[in-house]
Amino acid sequence: MANVKVDVDLDCKGMFCPMPIVQLKKATKNMKPGQVVRLVATDPGSVRDIPAWASKTGNKVLESSEESGVFTYLIEVS
Amino acid sequence: MSERKKMAIIVHSGTLDKLYPVFMLSSTGGAMDADVHLFFTFWGLNAIKKGGLESAKLPGIMSVGTGMMKDKIKKVGTPTLTELLAMCRSTENVKLYACSTTMAIMDVKKDDLIPEVDDIVGAATFLDIAMDADVQLFI
Numbered sequence: 725m726a727n728v729k730v731d732v733d734l735d736c737k738g739m740f741c742p743m744p745i746v747q748l749k750k751a752t753k754n755m756k757p758g759q760v761v762r763l764v765a766t767d768p769g770s771v772r773d774i775p776a777w778a779s780k781t782g783n784k785v786l787e788s789s790e791e792s793g794v795f796t797y798l799i800e801v802s
Numbered sequence: 803m804s805e806r807k808k809m810a811i812i813v814h815s816g817t818l819d820k821l822y823p824v825f826m827l828s829s830t831g832g833a834m835d836a837d838v839h840l841f842f843t844f845w846g847l848n849a850i851k852k853g854g855l856e857s858a859k860l861p862g863i864m865s866v867g868t869g870m871m872k873d874k875i876k877k878v879g880t881p882t883l884t885e886l887l888a889m890c891r892s893t894e895n896v897k898l899y900a901c902s903t904t905m906a907i908m909d910v911k912k913d914d915l916i917p918e919v920d921d922i923v924g925a926a927t928f929l930d931i932a933m934d935a936d937v938q939l940f941i
Binding site: 738739740741742743745746748749750776777780781782 | 807826829830832833834835836878879880881886889892893
């Protein structure tokens, strides 16, 4: 993740469905194409939900990782 | 971007346990850039009457446990139905329709409905929307 410039940080720790997706949508609304949002979540549902959201909205998950129950996603806005 | 999708949901129930899935799916659908259309009929109409979302209870005998359920929902940080509706609206992709026949049967006037209701419509409008929708649900 070192080489990716993060434009927006979104802390969704402690949130459950549908909150991370709703927050992600809200955050990306005002972002420009090419900008990157880093979303951090603890909801295990986010593992499939975030890529599903990206595929339907045409955005791109650059990276995703998990460390002791905390999921981190880098999403590039298209 | 992939092709824009459409969801059509008949909201027939007015109880808390059924309204949560409605507004969870709608807020998420809206956030996924789907056009979401909610058609409120029969007991579902109660949900879009002023104060309806706030007073929704669990069904039947379980209604006594409504407060406890709401507390647990709050505890995990899940929004109230009213907050979920606001999230639906903020996506600008979720439309609310009231069934005109139900309104007549239950003597509900336009002024009794929350301002978020986009239109008062009949079955033909819903079917026109639903026939080419990608997701059709009856809740």
